[in-house]
Amino acid sequence: MxxxxxxxxxxxxxxxxxxxxxxxxxxxxxxxxxxxxxxxxxxxxxxxxxxxxxxxxxxxxxxxxxxxxxxxxxxxxxxxxxxxxxxxxxxxxxxxxxxxxxxxxxxxxxxxxxxxxxxxxxxxxxxxxxxxxxxxxxxxxxxxxxxxxxxxxxxxAGRAEQVAHALKSLTLVGVQDVGVVYATTREQELHHDDIARIASGMKLRLVAYRGADDLTGLGQRLGPGSPAVLLFVGGTPELVQFTQGLDRQHRQRFVIALADVNLQTVQQIGGARSTPVIATQPVPMVTxxxxxxxxxxxxxxxxxxxxxxxxxxxxxxxxxxxxxxxxxxxxxxxxxxxxxxxxxxxxxxxxxxxxSFDARQRAAGYVTQTMLTTRGRVVG
Incomplete structure (x- = not known):
């Protein structure tokens, strides 16, 4: 060899x-x-x-x-x-x-x-x-x-399947209100209609936030009345900025990210120190x-x-x-x-x-979830 x-x-x-x-x-x-x-x-x-x-x-x-x-x-x-x-x-x-x-x-x-x-x-x-x-x-x-x-x-599995999987898991534990944070205006334009439709079908109340150019500031500004569970639509650097803002708040929140996010990189560059992050991924867990x-x-x-x-x-x-x-x-x-x-x-x-493929020519929606804990461990 x-x-x-x-x-x-x-x-x-x-x-x-x-x-x-x-x-x-x-x-x-x-x-x-x-x-x-x-x-x-x-x-x-x-x-x-x-x-x-x-x-x-x-x-x-x-x-x-x-x-x-x-x-x-x-x-x-x-x-x-x-x-x-x-x-x-x-x-x-x-x-x-x-x-x-x-x-x-x-x-x-x-x-x-x-x-x-x-x-x-x-x-x-x-x-x-x-x-x-x-x-x-x-x-x-x-x-x-x-x-x-x-x-x-x-x-x-595409983004819609990932979002549906994440939101379904929330309904199973009784969550009714979910925030969705778009890293950019472009992300919001591309994905908000789909996410709103999925949330409505699951009878979840959705509150949208746009990060624009100040995701750290957005994380700091979220008031006590904002949802405890936040769906984040964006990449790894943007997620780090947002969670660094959340880390300065006293209220515990949970952030759900999608498959473009690398949890190990989030950990290495100082994100999510006090905010658990759950990432959906269309592949098996690496463990x-x-x-x-x-x-x-x-x-x-x-x-x-x-x-x-x-x-x-x-x-x-x-x-x-x-x-x-x-x-x-x-x-x-x-x-x-x-x-x-x-x-x-x-x-x-x-x-x-x-x-295997469905009638739309796409593979069946295989999705798993992995968590980055506040202790810096990637589990799941």
Whole structure:
């Protein structure tokens, strides 16, 4: 078995940039000398803008770990699978350019694990407007309302499913009033109607707050009459600011965050010191005994100096789900055969984690919850 050195996240990301820039040259070399002529390429588009880079880094870490592990086990029945990354700044022009580059590469047979959510949504919409061709497998698509078209196949529960899971758990313990904190005006515009509809269906009274440019101040200003349970819609840095404001209040509150939040990072940079935070996540808990999660922990420990977290587990699962589709194809590996395999929507068993699809072409809404306690422990 090939051995890989221990790599930091910085090393990993530097390597991904080199791999992306060298991708074309590698393909040309393979075609010239014949040694890599049978290789196929899977492209991962990453949003490394300020708003999404924390999500993208962790997700990439897990994906790259999975593809490394797959290669050490012989690739695709002895055939190399080249994992190429394309980093974008989140702009529409950059996303379109990355997609066109992937489409122009004849060795590229699928997109896998597009991250984060805004870019995944853009890619899904761009592909939906084109004739069927390139499968878009396991993107980090949190937007539950985006039209999937004929080419996009999410395996993770979307934001609406996460919100419904979180609010349902509150109704079970008798909570009737819930605050929802939007980190930005944009978050409120995108998600308030959905969240209000879900809350109304569960007979929950909803009070909305917008952080704008002062989330710490908002946390400090919440009066004693505001709800004790707050649903937070935003990223990790914004959540840290908000909980730092709450920490200066005497009233105990509970904050529920969604899947883009990394609880370990919240802990490391000084958030939630006196406010418990519960994060929903569309993957098993990283401490789970499920075989695929045990394998993820083993691979991460062997390759990288990073702790297991939900977002890197999601990246790992995205790569493994893509590989499962490729492995299940009899006959030539082409864009058409990969897309046809995805469109059949057959359930896939990823080492004890079953992925199946509903009538909307989305995977069933698997959601778990993990808590960051006021003692700095991540449990669940």
């Amino acid at each position: 090939l051995q890989f050195p221990l790599l930091s996240r910085r090393d990993l990301l530097r390597g991904s940039l080199l791999a992306a820039s060298a991708g074309g040259a590698l393909g040309q070399t393979g075609r010239k000398n014949g040694s890599a002529a049978a290789a196929v390429t899977v492209v991962q588009i990453l949003d490394t803008s300020m708003a999404q880079q924390d999500v993208a880094k962790d997700f990439l870490l897990g994906s790259r770990a999975a593809w490394h592990d797959i290669q050490t086990q012989g690739g695709l029945r002895g055939r190399p699978v080249r994992h190429e990354t394309m980093e974008v700044d989140g702009s529409a022009a950059a996303v379109r350019q990355a997609l066109e580059a992937a489409l122009a590469d004849p060795s590229c047979i699928a997109l896998s694990g597009t991250v984060g959510d805004p870019v995944a949504s853009q890619v899904a919409q761009l592909l939906a407007a084109r004739p069927p061709g390139l499968a878009h497998i396991a993107p980090w698509l949190q937007n539950s309302t985006v039209a999937l078209g004929h080419s996009t196949f999410p395996i993770f 789970s005994a499920v075989a695929i999660v045990r394998h993820y922990r083993e691979v991460m420990a062997r390759l990288f100096d990073e702790p297991p977290v939900a977002l890197s587990l999601a990246g790992f699962l995205a790569a493994r789900a893509t590989f499962a589709v490729l492995q299940g194809i009899d006959g030539p590996l082409t864009r058409a055969s990969v897309l046809a395999a995805c469109q059949r929507q057959q359930p896939v068993d990823l080492g004890g984690l079953r992925v």
